[in-house]
Amino acid sequence: MKAAIDFGEMDAILTKYGHKANNIIPILQDTQAKYRYLPREAFSYLSEKLGISTAKIYSVATFYENFSLEPKGKYVIKVCDGTACHVRKSIPILERLRKELALSETKVTTDDLLFTVETVSCLGACGLAPVLTVNDKVYPAMTPDKTSELLAKLKEAN
């Protein structure tokens, strides 16, 4: 289910960035922070307000890996697969997560919109490898079993 966007909230974001088209990246970041993804309605609204085409905004949004055009889960789990995490076995952690949540490389979000599982190339916390983050909280020195426990705890909290 895709919720319609709140134009009042969009206006607040636009005001914060002075309705300037060259602030499109922070505007999209704030929009994504609100909705956990970039809703389609936001494109036409921003296009009208900023005077740039929806194709141009789509261009920016698809260029950066961080922007998502699909709704993301309440918990966005990012598994680090940088060199340090990779050699300290991040892949089994990723596989465990995908198995337990019935996700894959192409299907990254659970149907109940609770979890999204992604990989990142480096979180800059190589000393804590292997690392994953849930939303912005960092979980260091993970193992597949610790990951299962974490998932169970998160599910319980809901």
Added chain:
Amino acid sequence: MSTEFMLIDNVPVEIAGEKNILAVIRKAGIELPTFCYYSELSVYGACRMCVVEDKWGDIHASCSTPPKAGMEIRTNTPRLRKYRKMILELFLSNHCRDCTTCEKNGKCKLQELAQRFGIKQVRFNNTSGEPDLDTSSLCIVRDRSKCILCGDCVRMCDEVQKVGAIDFAHRGSKMRVSPAFDEPIAKTNCVGCGQCAAVCPTGAIVVRDDTARLWHDISDRDAKVVVQIAPAVRVGIGKEFGLAEGENVMGRIVAALRRMGFDEVFDTSTGADLTVLEEAGEFLARLHKGEKLPLFTSCCPAWIQYAENNYPELMPNISTCRSPMQMFASVLKEHYRHSNRRVVVVAVMPCTAKKFEAARDEFREDGIPNVDYVITTQELVKMIRESGIVFSEVEPESVDMPFGAVSGAGVIFGVTGGVTEAVIRRLADDKSVSALRALAFTGVRGLKGVKEASIEYAGREVRIAIVSGLRNADNLIRQIKSGEKHYDFLEIMACPGGCIAGAGQPVTNEEGRKRRSAGLYDSDRMSSIKRSEENPVIMALYSGLLKGKVHNLLHVEYRRKA
């Protein structure tokens, strides 16, 4: 100040304000290859075909390097040739190479340069898939497998037309030119002007080809196929057949069409004459009442769509006149109403957007469009070639009666400023020859994107703007809205230069546009009827066929698309 020079392949060449070395090199008579460079668009520097070597052996993209006095540049060293070949091979390695069946065959820049640089073999595996078509638009066809990502279409659509229907999406090896959300182009705000196709160096965006269906109807004995030819076509087609660019070859087109099997051949300038009278009448009525001003012209279907998409509140200000093509088509359908054969109206147009206009609901009667086929000048070239007619040897013929007369005013519709000049001729109190000649100097002529003129009418000043290119139009509309500018009459054409440079015409350059424009003004000068109201055909229509039907046949109320 002394003149500045630079050395190009050891030859001194003057620098005369060129923005980049590429322009200086081309001025020196060296045809440096490019895919992504157009002087009217911003510099993108993506294709790297225009690389040159300086005296220290450094490589520069000449399109994005400003010239400096004393610079020493080489354009044809072994290293540069190697680079260019490598670039071409890389382009070809992910390009769908079905050249023989490609719409762009023989006109493709990639094909031409591959041949010029002697690419006999591509060392890399071909990674392009099958043709990946978007046929949703009535005006253009896109094929992603032929795209080389030069971005010419993207910049044209945004910088010149301010439509921005397409842009680059995704990145790296997944990058592609695409509308937002990878929607089919017909679902976007595309206005069908086709200028993207006019700058596309390959077959990635081409004009939609409707000739196959048309051939079928031409050979149908139960169909009476009548055709009208737009003003701009006659000066845009000759060069394709070895005649001079801009030469008026109307007579040859008429003869060729008859030989191909068209039953009756007419001139859209007749429709333009009707438009002049209707539009002048409408303008005067609004001027007297002082309402719904400024009046915007309505001949250009891409502009109509642009207004519908972006300025729906301006729709009441747009003339209710149908375009010359549509006016003439409704007259033709009415004229042949009692024909015992099925009447098929064909329009040969310089324009891709006309294909969309002809299909609009407003121009259908009982579901059947008034114009059954719009074919572009480019498609007409193909049809003439296919039929084997040697165009340069065809004896010119004249168009058919009862619509055989046109005025010079109707003919100049094909160039920016023409509609305005034709309307002014109608409005002017002074009908003397010298007054008519003086009109040419009021600012209405020339290929500039924005022109202003002002005339005296009934003791008041009438302020006029003539715009070509939709970004220019948009800027002016904003200035009107902010109260910065005031006009009574605005002529707007989507394609820079007007219909002579329409996307349906064979592709040309600035020099070509000048010649085509001159070709139309020459024809006007040679025409004994200068004003639309002096055209006897038009007078006969008003007292005959059009009696009581002017509103129904010649005017339209655009219903906004859902």
